[in-house]
């Protein structure tokens with residue numbers, strides 16, 4: 001069974017570990033390059049993107065993580081995690097870390113001009129059943145989407161209507177909101193499906209290749 005890591009430098013690590021376990025995989029905290037190398041997928045949690053970026057440098061994880069993402073490691077970033085995965089970040093410090101896993105421009109604390117935190121019910125591409133109840137906490141939005149990026153959800157109504165809040169590009173998934181706090185495991189399940197699909201591609205079903 002796949003093992004999914006949660007980047008455990010800062011932020012709401014515990015909630016993601018629990019959500020992943022509930023979605024049916026083994027979940028482990030990742031703080032060191034050797035731990036990163038051992039996982040089949042990685043969640044970058046919410047927290048504070050500039051702090052997490054500094055800690056990535058301090059822990060020697062920045063280059064390994066950038067390489068892993070570029071190499072196709074399935075990665076899901078929520079909120080601060082979405083910010084870190086972007087190729088361009090607005091309203092951050094000039095030396096802010098960006099992992100370039102998504103060809104998007106995100107604006108940090110974007111909803112803050114209207115309201116710091118809010119909740120909304122979203123239709124998310126790839127998630128069936130009722131709308132996803134999304135919790136936004138000093139959240140970013142996606143302001144530019146590159147040609148290979150799929151928009152999965154936008155804010156349905158209100159002053160931020162139409163703003164992009166969930167995207168996917170190849171093996172990278174990101175949401176502005178925090179599915180780990182609601183008890184709805186469908187976003188984590190979607191990510192686990194991505195992890196399983198990537199693991200299948202790496203080692204086709206039927207197990208080890210045999211000469212006979």
Ligand code: GLN
Nearest residue numbers: 046047048049079080138
């Ligand atoms: N505002 C935070 C940042 O800039 C993100 C908030 C969150 O992850 N809930 O990183």
